[in-house]
Amino acid sequence: MPKIAEVCRHVRSKNAGPFWITVDFFFTDDDSFARYRDAPELGPDLFARLFGTDPGGVKRVPVDALRMIKISYPRPHPQGWRHERDMHGGQQFARLLSVELA
Amino acid sequence: MSELERTVTKVIVPSGMLGAGVKREHIAYGLAQGAHAIAIDAGSTDSGPSYLARGVSKMNRESIKQDLLVLLQMADEAGIPVLVGTCGTCGADASVDWTRDIAIEVARELGIGLRIACLYSEQPAAVLKRKLAQGKIRPLAPLGQATDELFDACDHIVALMGPEPYMDAVQRGANLVLGGRTTDTAVLSAVPLMRGAGVAQTWHAAKIAECGGQCTTNLRRGGVLMHVGTDHFDMEPLDLGNRCTPESVSAHLLYENSDPFLLVEPGGILDAKEAVYTQVEPRITRVVGSIWRPMPYTMKLEGARGGDYQTIMLIGIEDPEVLANLDEFHDRMHKTLVDRITATFGDEAGNFEVSLRLYGWNGTSGQPVPADTPPPRDVGVLFVVTARTQDLADRMARSCNPYFFHMPIRFDMELPSYAFPFTPAEIPRGRVYEFLLNHVVETEDGFELVRTEWVDVSSTGTVEHLETPNA
Numbered sequence: 001m002p003k004i005a006e007v008c009r010h011v012r013s014k015n016a017g018p019f020w021i022t023v024d025f026f027f028t029d030d031d032s033f034a035r036y037r038d039a040p041e042l043g044p045d046l047f048a049r050l051f052g053t054d055p056g057g058v059k060r061v062p063v064d065a066l067r068m069i070k071i072s073y074p075r076p077h078p079q080g081w082r083h084e085r086d087m088h089g090g091q092q093f094a095r096l097l098s099v100e101l102a
Numbered sequence: 103m104s105e106l107e108r109t110v111t112k113v114i115v116p117s118g119m120l121g122a123g124v125k126r127e128h129i130a131y132g133l134a135q136g137a138h139a140i141a142i143d144a145g146s147t148d149s150g151p152s153y154l155a156r157g158v159s160k161m162n163r164e165s166i167k168q169d170l171l172v173l174l175q176m177a178d179e180a181g182i183p184v185l186v187g188t189c190g191t192c193g194a195d196a197s198v199d200w201t202r203d204i205a206i207e208v209a210r211e212l213g214i215g216l217r218i219a220c221l222y223s224e225q226p227a228a229v230l231k232r233k234l235a236q237g238k239i240r241p242l243a244p245l246g247q248a249t250d251e252l253f254d255a256c257d258h259i260v261a262l263m264g265p266e267p268y269m270d271a272v273q274r275g276a277n278l279v280l281g282g283r284t285t286d287t288a289v290l291s292a293v294p295l296m297r298g299a300g301v302a303q304t305w306h307a308a309k310i311a312e313c314g315g316q317c318t319t320n321l322r323r324g325g326v327l328m329h330v331g332t333d334h335f336d337m338e339p340l341d342l343g344n345r346c347t348p349e350s351v352s353a354h355l356l357y358e359n360s361d362p363f364l365l366v367e368p369g370g371i372l373d374a375k376e377a378v379y380t381q382v383e384p385r386i387t388r389v390v391g392s393i394w395r396p397m398p399y400t401m402k403l404e405g406a407r408g409g410d411y412q413t414i415m416l417i418g419i420e421d422p423e424v425l426a427n428l429d430e431f432h433d434r435m436h437k438t439l440v441d442r443i444t445a446t447f448g449d450e451a452g453n454f455e456v457s458l459r460l461y462g463w464n465g466t467s468g469q470p471v472p473a474d475t476p477p478p479r480d481v482g483v484l485f486v487v488t489a490r491t492q493d494l495a496d497r498m499a500r501s502c503n504p505y506f507f508h509m510p511i512r513f514d515m516e517l518p519s520y521a522f523p524f525t526p527a528e529i530p531r532g533r534v535y536e537f538l539l540n541h542v543v544e545t546e547d548g549f550e551l552v553r554t555e556w557v558d559v560s561s562t563g564t565v566e567h568l569e570t571p572n573a
Contacts, residue, residue: 019245022359
């Protein structure tokens with residue numbers, strides 16, 4: 001079972017305003033993009049499990065021209081809360097890299 | 103001049119942030135292409151709620167002044183206006199005034215005259231309570247409906263301006279427009295919209311150019327020149343060695359944005375789903391097919407406040423026994439410190455919290471590490487206590503100091519001493535700040551919640567506050 005890091009050439013995360021994190025998955029080739037573009041393993045449950053977000057709030061938009069998927073989720077706590085560890089959300093992608101896909 | 107050239111508006115976007123540094127040769131290139139304006143953003147919520155809650159700039163005064171020296175001098179020579187959006191990071195009224203005073207100082211040093219329009223969009227709670235009562239405030243996900251108490255709780259509230267006040271200011275003769283909180287795109291859109299460029303093309307170009315060189319292949323080589331026509335726009339880097347490619351340009355729509363195709367702005371929505379990106383020259387990418395859907399006018403609201411206070415301490419640990427048992431060490435240390443504060447402060451402790459973050463182990467995520475993870479060579483343990491005053495947080499940190507410093511991993515060993523890098527060990531960190539608003543307010547138009555003030559600086563350096571000049 002391949003890991004996300006093995007089918008994507010680049011994965012990044014960033015704040016999208018103070019209340020959202022957005023994660024960009026850039027796939028390595030057309031085959032892997034076609035295979036995972038709509039894959040349920042990259043669904044709301046994964047983000048709920050890894051980030052504690054409300055699965056009902058997760059948004060997913062594939063961008064075919066760039067062979068990528070953008071997945072955005074509401075922050076469980078707004079940016080800057082008292083236990084903030086990643087003010088800009090820039091390191092949140094890391095825990096996705098080792099997730100195994102079918 | 104061809105018909106195409108006459109109907110194209112060119113705007114220099116020197117960088118993504120005023121104060122980040124601008125190069126004279128980049129501005130000179132844009133001016134040589136016939137630029138009609140220089141427009142630049144100076145704000146963002148990206149660095150967190152502290153700046154809006156305090157109404158201060160993240161960027162230091164010297165960096166802002168350095169960029170304004172270049173931009174105002176070159177714009178003055180070329181006779182074109184400079185537009186700055188979201189002055190002083192947060193765009194509060196005081197941040198506009200702070201930037202205005204720097205600009206006055208710059209004008210005096212350069213010996214140039216300047217007609218400054220200051221646009222203010224900070225909102226008193228009372229105005230928003232009235233809007234709320236009229237049903238004109240809506241929440242944006244994931245927040246719920248606003249309340250009067252929520253507005254009262256904010257230290258500063260700003261509404262994000264659209265381009266209309268900027269257009270009006272330029273039409274009335276401003277050669278420097280300093281805006282309070284504004285959408286990143288609106289400040290770049292104002293002059294093309296004023297000159298009759300395509301509405302969809304303008305907003306789309308502005309979205310691509312909002313971070314300066316971020317839409318180029320080498321984002322360290324300066325900003326961009328937007329060429330906005332009636333049915334297309336072109337994006338060109340200001341540096342001759344840099345390029346805008348269909349990929350670098352289209353990929354910028356992804357940036358810090360939860361939807362890569364739809365962008366909600368005051369007065370409408372940009373839909374970039376059908377846009378087509380083409381390399382028309384080696385350095386220039388052309389975009390067609392953008393769509394603008396007019397909507398009733400709304401302004402987004404941002405509000406923030408300061409809350410409790412924190413004090414921090416840091417230790418380094420290289421003791422292999424501790425490093426081999428870090429999760430146990432963390433849990434025992436946390437319990438020891440919480441017990442210590444509770445026992446020492448009693449009722450005064452109030453609703454305090456202690457957080458320990460093990461950098462080098464799982465400090466960034468705070469999540470459990472996989473079971474087979476080998477011990478690190480070194481960890482930094484950051485202690486953070488949160489309490490209702492700075493004094494209380496400082497005293498709590500001091501009460502924890504001996505335990506944080508000396509807690510052994512085994513009770514049958516002599517007391518270790520972990521590595522403090524500073525004395526005194528505790529560092530008063532200041533307040534915890536938070537954003538409270540993620541709402542939109544319906545307005546009559548782009549001016550209802552905006553105030554404009556005029557300041558003239560003469561070439562001899564005298565400053566005069568003006569009544570609104572005529573167009």
